Amino acid sequence: MEEKISKKIIGLMSGTSCDSIDAGLCEVFPDMSVKLIKGINYPYPEHIRAKVFSAFRGDITIKDLCRLNFAVGKCFADAANILIGEFGKPDFISSHGQTVYHYPFDEKIDNISLKSTLQIGESAVISKETGCMVISNFREKDIAYGGQGAPLVCFADEKWFKNSLVQNIGGISNVTVVSDYCDTFGFDTGCGNLMIDYCTQKFFGKKFDKDGEIAAAGNVCESWLDCLLQDEYYYISPPKTTGREYFSNKYIENILKTAPSEPADIISTLTALTAKSIAQAYERFIYPVVIPDTVVIGGGGAYNKTLKKLLRSYLPKRIDLKTHEDYGISNNFKEVMAFALLGYCTFYNIPNNLPSCTGADKRVVLGKITEV
Ligand SMILES: Nc1ncnc2c1ncn2[C@@H]1O[C@H](COP(=O)(O)OP(=O)(O)O)[C@@H](O)[C@H]1O
Ligand SMILES: [Mg+2]
CATH class of the missing domain: 3.30.420.40 (ATPase, nucleotide binding domain)
Structure with missing residues (x-):
């Protein structure tokens, strides 16, 4: 060889x-x-x-x-x-x-x-x-x-991490489960930034919600959030992947019909949706198999402070929340x-x-x- x-x-x-x-x-x-x-x-x-x-x-x-x-x-x-x-x-x-x-x-x-x-x-x-x-x-x-x-990046996650959930938050969010106690597995948890980006562009004329500032200024509308979390994608068992074909502009326009009236509340709630759909995916599909010590987030969403704060609040207290940068890997270039x-x-x-x-x-x- x-x-x-x-x-x-x-x-x-x-x-x-x-x-x-x-x-x-x-x-x-x-x-x-x-x-x-x-x-x-x-x-x-x-x-x-x-x-x-x-x-x-x-x-x-x-x-x-x-x-x-x-x-x-x-x-x-x-x-x-x-x-x-x-x-x-x-x-x-x-x-x-x-x-x-x-x-x-x-x-x-x-x-x-x-x-x-x-x-x-x-x-x-x-x-x-x-x-x-x-x-x-x-x-x-x-x-x-x-x-x-x-997802293909799981292959790299398995080489680079130990006993962690490696969570990428790009347009779509995907997780890799790396553990000593099971084979590495992974799947798309749902939306990452793409709904946030679409609505930030639509209501504020900006490409994205820098550092989560708009979301921080609004309030999460819990009833709308609960309704969005009913989407069937979140209930499908892995392996599963998704993309813009499903979470399309049409999909977003459709959910906006029942959105709160205040644009900042929309951004807040969509940010909470990304965070909570991640946390619920762990509860449904990962914790029954393995309880990790650490969640490591990366991708552009790792720079959204409000998203990170919300994710922290939805995760069990005993789990550490880190970013790729804590491991010397750029969130942007992972x-x-x-x-x-x-x-x-x-x-x-x-x-x-x-x-x-x-x-x-x-x-x-x-x-x-x-x-x-
Ligand atoms: N400083 C930041 N604050 C908030 N969100 C950010 C920041 N930087 C990047 N993002 C978000 O991350 C997205 C890009 O993430 P990226 O990991 O490149 O996703 P993809 O793999 O889908 O291209 C941007 O569209 C934006 O929503
Ligand atoms: Mg990108």
């Missing part, structure tokens, strides 16, 4: 929030630890971001989607090239791409499975524009092997570090999915390689 050595890898990722392309130059070591050398948040040009949001809404032609795949590839390359300009070429690039659709349901027509996922950001463009080999398209093979293609690790495994032919998280039939090597 080939002797493994450390590799410099640029991880590239844009999540469901579509707030920025996150690019991180990482060093990945044979023991699967990852050091972030430098991370940047590279904004999409506004017209591209607008098109990605059109794609989320399904309000886009096939022609535009075709063009967007190549355009997003160029934007991902531009983000990588900023790091390459400063540090030189890495050994290779590992790109998650931009998810525009995710369909994790076991639905069949004429025995043809419709389970599928689509990440855009053409790897051939990234490779040509950077001069680097690119590893990309991690999710498809997990789906081909019967999984949901997500996912690019995880995809750098997934790419490292692809390179060395090491299986990098966890069937207990995705529901796949077996462990396989995810990722496709585009040579320069």
Whole structure:
């Protein structure tokens, strides 16, 4: 077997929030630890971001989607090239791409499975524009092997944490359960920031509720919160994943019909919804299996102070609430570090999915390689 050595890898990722392309130059070591050398948040040009949001809404032609795949590839390359300009070429690039659709349901027509996922950001463009080999398209093979293609970051969480619930709060929220007493498992708990972002934009003209200041100024409407928590997604047993296809703009407009009249109260209550749906998911699906010592939050939501305070109040007192930064991992760049690790495994032919998280039939090597 080939002797493994450390590799410099640029991880590239844009999540469901579509707030920025996150690019991180990482060093990945044979023991699967990852050091972030430098991370940047590279904004999409506004017209591209607008098109990605059109794609989320399904309000886009096939022609535009075709063009967007190549355009997003160029934007991902531009983000990588900023790091390459400063540090030189890495050994290779590992790109998650931009998810525009995710369909994790076991639905069949004429025995043809419709389970599928689509990440855009053409790897051939990234490779040509950077001069680097690119590893990309991690999710498809997990789906081909019967999984949901997500969550994939659990693989990294298992390597980096012990006896913890690792909770990412991006557009969507997902948890990984890492414990000495059970196999690692994980699932999407529900919304992260995406409803908060949508309503902050709609009522306050801001992209997000910085530090949770708007939520802190409002009051949680308990009756509306209870009603929102009745959604059937929260009751489905894992493995389960979700996205903007479910928690869509239409979904948000629909729940707003019964919202309190004060906009700040809406933001407060949606912030409480994210926190309480996380805490309830633990009660329903995790505590019956294992009671952890620590919850470690990451993703952009970890910077929302009101969200953090609410989550603290909904969690059992004996559980410590920490952020990734307490472990020397940036809340912003944890996912690019995880995809750098997934790419490292692809390179060395090491299986990098966890069937207990995705529901796949077996462990396989995810990722496709585009040579320069
Ligand atoms: N300082 C902050 N205060 C409150 N929320 C923040 C802050 N920074 C980032 N966020 C939230 O985090 C989101 C981005 O989180 P991220 O982890 O990048 O999600 P995704 O993986 O979906 O792109 C933003 O849209 C915003 O809602
Ligand atoms: Mg993001």
